[in-house]
Amino acid sequence: xxxxxxxxxxxxxxxxxxxxxxxxxxxxxxxxxxxxxxxxxxxxxxxxxxxxxxxxxxxxxxxxxxxxxxxxxxxxxxxxxxxxxxxxxxxxxxxxxxxxxxxxxxxxxxxxxxxxxxxxxxxxxxxxxxxxxxxxxxxxx
Numbered sequence: 001x002x003x004x005x006x007x008x009x010x011x012x013x014x015x016x017x018x019x020x021x022x023x024x025x026x027x028x029x030x031x032x033x034x035x036x037x038x039x040x041x042x043x044x045x046x047x048x049x050x051x052x053x054x055x056x057x058x059x060x061x062x063x064x065x066x067x068x069x070x071x072x073x074x075x076x077x078x079x080x081x082x083x084x085x086x087x088x089x090x091x092x093x094x095x096x097x098x099x100x101x102x103x104x105x106x107x108x109x110x111x112x113x114x115x116x117x118x119x120x121x122x123x124x125x126x127x128x129x130x131x132x133x134x135x136x137x138x139x140x141x
Contacts, residue, residue, distance in 0.1 A: 051080030065115035
């Protein structure tokens with residue numbers, strides 16, 4: 001299986017503009033640029049898309065791991081915080097921190113924690129990222 005996404009860019013780094021699109025159409029000529037990446041202006045940026053990809057992948061993987069352990073989540077809410085640092089020679093994504101809030105009726109805490117760690121390490125997006133991926137997981141009552 002292969003999925004595609006594309007980026008179109010015009011202009012210089014600070015005054016240029018880009019558009020992001022995905023095969024599914026979830027993004028279609030969605031704007032991004034220097035100002036949406038570094039100045040909190042409207043539009044998207046690669047870091048938040050990586051965060052969304054990891055949060056979504058992790059949540060799906062966790063759902064599978066929970067099912068394998070005999071649990072079904074009422075809800076899994078995962079937030080990804082992607083750290084972009086200026087380093088010698090440019091920028092680098094140095095870390096991704098996941099925060100999870102899970103509602104699972106009758107959950108076994110030990111099985112939950114095992115499922116969380118397995119999903120964190122095993123989701124395909126985690127495997128492709130070289131940055132350290134950390135995680136906070138909260139099991140709500």
